[in-house]
Amino acid sequence: MRKILVTLKRVVDYNVRVRVKPDGSGMAVEGLKMSINPFDEIALEEALRMRERGDAGEVVAVTIGGDESQQQLRTGLAMGADRALLAKCEGELQPLTVAGILLEVARREEPDIVIMGKQAIDDDCNQAGQMLAALWGRPQATFASEVQLDGGSARVTREVDAGLESIEVQLPAVITTDLRLNEPRYIKLPDIMKARRKPLEILSVDELGLAAAPSLQPLGYEPPEQRQKGVLVEDVAALVGRLRERGLVN
Amino acid sequence: MSKVLVVAEHDGAALHPGVARVVSCGLGIQPGGLDVAVMGQDCAAIARQAAGIAGVSRVLCLDRAENARPLAAAQAPQLAALAQQGYSHLLGPSTTFGKDLMPRAAALLGVPQVSDIMSVEGERRFKRPVYAGNAVLTVEAPAERIVVATARLASWQAAPEGGEGAVENVVLDVELPDHTKWLELKMPETERPDLQSASVVVSGGRALGSADNFSLLYDLADHLGAAVGASRAAVDAGYVSNEMQVGQTGKIIAPELYFAIGISGAIQHLTGIKDAGVIVAINKDPEAPIFEIADIGLVGDLFSIVPELKAALEDS
Ligand SMILES: Cc1cc2nc3c(=O)[nH]c(=O)nc-3n(C[C@H](O)[C@H](O)[C@H](O)COP(=O)(O)OP(=O)(O)OC[C@H]3O[C@@H](n4cnc5c(N)ncnc54)[C@H](O)[C@@H]3O)c2cc1C
Ligand SMILES: Nc1ncnc2c1ncn2[C@@H]1O[C@H](COP(=O)(O)O)[C@@H](O)[C@H]1O
Numbered sequence: 001m002r003k004i005l006v007t008l009k010r011v012v013d014y015n016v017r018v019r020v021k022p023d024g025s026g027m028a029v030e031g032l033k034m035s036i037n038p039f040d041e042i043a044l045e046e047a048l049r050m051r052e053r054g055d056a057g058e059v060v061a062v063t064i065g066g067d068e069s070q071q072q073l074r075t076g077l078a079m080g081a082d083r084a085l086l087a088k089c090e091g092e093l094q095p096l097t098v099a100g101i102l103l104e105v106a107r108r109e110e111p112d113i114v115i116m117g118k119q120a121i122d123d124d125c126n127q128a129g130q131m132l133a134a135l136w137g138r139p140q141a142t143f144a145s146e147v148q149l150d151g152g153s154a155r156v157t158r159e160v161d162a163g164l165e166s167i168e169v170q171l172p173a174v175i176t177t178d179l180r181l182n183e184p185r186y187i188k189l190p191d192i193m194k195a196r197r198k199p200l201e202i203l204s205v206d207e208l209g210l211a212a213a214p215s216l217q218p219l220g221y222e223p224p225e226q227r228q229k230g231v232l233v234e235d236v237a238a239l240v241g242r243l244r245e246r247g248l249v250n
Numbered sequence: 251m252s253k254v255l256v257v258a259e260h261d262g263a264a265l266h267p268g269v270a271r272v273v274s275c276g277l278g279i280q281p282g283g284l285d286v287a288v289m290g291q292d293c294a295a296i297a298r299q300a301a302g303i304a305g306v307s308r309v310l311c312l313d314r315a316e317n318a319r320p321l322a323a324a325q326a327p328q329l330a331a332l333a334q335q336g337y338s339h340l341l342g343p344s345t346t347f348g349k350d351l352m353p354r355a356a357a358l359l360g361v362p363q364v365s366d367i368m369s370v371e372g373e374r375r376f377k378r379p380v381y382a383g384n385a386v387l388t389v390e391a392p393a394e395r396i397v398v399a400t401a402r403l404a405s406w407q408a409a410p411e412g413g414e415g416a417v418e419n420v421v422l423d424v425e426l427p428d429h430t431k432w433l434e435l436k437m438p439e440t441e442r443p444d445l446q447s448a449s450v451v452v453s454g455g456r457a458l459g460s461a462d463n464f465s466l467l468y469d470l471a472d473h474l475g476a477a478v479g480a481s482r483a484a485v486d487a488g489y490v491s492n493e494m495q496v497g498q499t500g501k502i503i504a505p506e507l508y509f510a511i512g513i514s515g516a517i518q519h520l521t522g523i524k525d526a527g528v529i530v531a532i533n534k535d536p537e538a539p540i541f542e543i544a545d546i547g548l549v550g551d552l553f554s555i556v557p558e559l560k561a562a563l564e565d566s
């Protein structure tokens with residue numbers, strides 16, 4: 001039976017507006033509501049559906065981060081993951097480092113498929129899945145909106161700028177999710193209770209003995225340029241008048 | 251002296267208009283030279299188009315059967331090999347093509363990637379958006395390593411035509427994996443301008459209520475020669491297809507004129523349009539956040555306003 005690894009990143013909930021700290025040294029995230037990165041929730045949902053269809057056996061959720069990320073793993077377990085793995089390390093992580101750690105995890109776990117989000121909504125990098133696929137020497141199917149498994153391969157429909165592209169990848173492979181792949185389920189109370197008894201293994205990243213990956217040095221954050229609030233017009237005639245004044249329409 | 255290699259996106263027939271924008275970004279580094287790599291099959295004509303962009307020194311044409319379709323698994327190793335031939339920077343577009351390919355190449359080169367460059371602050375120093383555009387981060391790429399990056403197209407003007415770069419064929423001895431197979435590309439048929447390069451865009455949101463009702467916007471758009479876009483809610487509801495989505499996870503656009511019709515203005519949508527010239531919002535809720543950034547707002551029911559607007563534009 002296929003084994004599926006799903007990555008879950010702990011991020012500020014997408015409904016919360018995050019602001020730059022006054023001194024520009026980072027984002028003011030203290031005390032904000034934290035959640036699973038929305039794309040990763042979709043990744044987990046897809047893995048669970050594979051298992052429920054009989055296309056997969058075990059679903060393992062992986063997070064790289066501090067102890068507080070156990071919260072997101074417990075949520076993943078409540079959603080239905082069979083077990084969870086926390087690769088523990090502190091500090092800001094960049095995608096190349098994440099990919100290097102995931103490679104070690106993939107070597108230990110030997111999954112048939114790794115499903116990741118296409119993008120973390122905090123750093124907005126859109127890199128980690130592609131980087132893992134490169135380091136692992138395996139195929140990547142990014143921005144998936146449909147996945148069909150067939151023996152040792154997967155047929156994936158990808159959301160690309162021009163439309164919908166389909167590719168076939170041999171397993172093991174890395175798949176990254178787009179928003180329309182599925183709609184994640186809601187968690188029921190009994191599932192939260194059950195999740196407490198599911199295994200959550202903690203692995204120290206230091207013990208993996210990874211060489212530090214080169215990284216980008218953050219020099220400072222600033223708020224984006226604000227657009228000026230414009231005018232409200234009374235009616236269509238006034239709107240067209242304004243557009244004509246600016247030479248935007250005939 | 252830095253030397254930049256730009257990856258050309260194309261569809262097998264024509265160069266993507268974003269290439270000239272990535273060239274602009276590359277020239278911002280003030281390099282000693284800027285080359286363009288075209289990976290394709292029978293791609294001589296595309297290479298000549300790339301050579302016509304001002305500022306391009308050379309176009310390197312990697313013509314081979316495996317490049318008939320852009321598969322990152324096959325193209326990343328070629329790019330990584332080429333980039334190691336004396337380049338300090340490897341740049342691609344922040345399109346689905348570039349987002350798929352560049353991180354794979356970066357990892358093969360063992361370096362981090364700078365995604366979505368908005369501005370160049372130095373040879374290795376760049377600004378990029380994070381948190382759905384709620385902040386701008388300045389980063390410095392590690393010294394003595396090749397810089398791999400994507401350029402946020404809406405932040406860059408296209409470099410003009412008029413270049414006279416040389417075209418060279420390059421044969422690389424790189425073994426390519428065969429674990430990935432291209433199957434098909436389904437493109438919706440449309441005669442309308444491309445969303446990412448159109449100067450006018452008319453977008454609709456959940457308020458349109460159905461696929462049929464979107465014809466209201468198509469009529470207006472056709473009258474204006476505009477492209478049509480949508481919020482994620484409209485795409486999710488199945489009113490329009492995915493490639494029309496504008497925003498953090500859709501397309502980032504910068505038209506001269508943008509109409510947001512029945513769109514509330516969620517941060518994920520706004521990040522896709524904040525470089526637009528003039529934003530017009532039509533929404534029945536005067537408190538909708540879209541009015542906070544719209545240049546011209548009109549409060550009311552789109553189902554009466556849009557036909558009225560089209561009629562008003564017609565009598566001129
Ligand atoms: C990770 C993530 C990424 C996302 N990425 C994107 C993205 O790239 N792009 C994107 O757009 N969204 C994105 N979203 C979704 C975003 O958060 C909003 O849910 C979405 O933009 C809302 O779409 P909407 O404005 O069409 O719908 P709504 O928020 O439902 O707004 C509809 C608006 O129409 C108005 N209205 C209703 N009836 C009428 C009428 N008759 N006449 C005039 N006005 C009317 C209402 O007042 C309301 O303001 C993302 C969300 C997440 C979690
Ligand atoms: N610290 C992390 N722990 C687990 N998964 C991660 C982590 N960072 C990134 N990922 C995964 O990589 C995807 C892409 O992240 P990014 O390249 O940072 O945009 C995310 O959607 C996650 O699935």
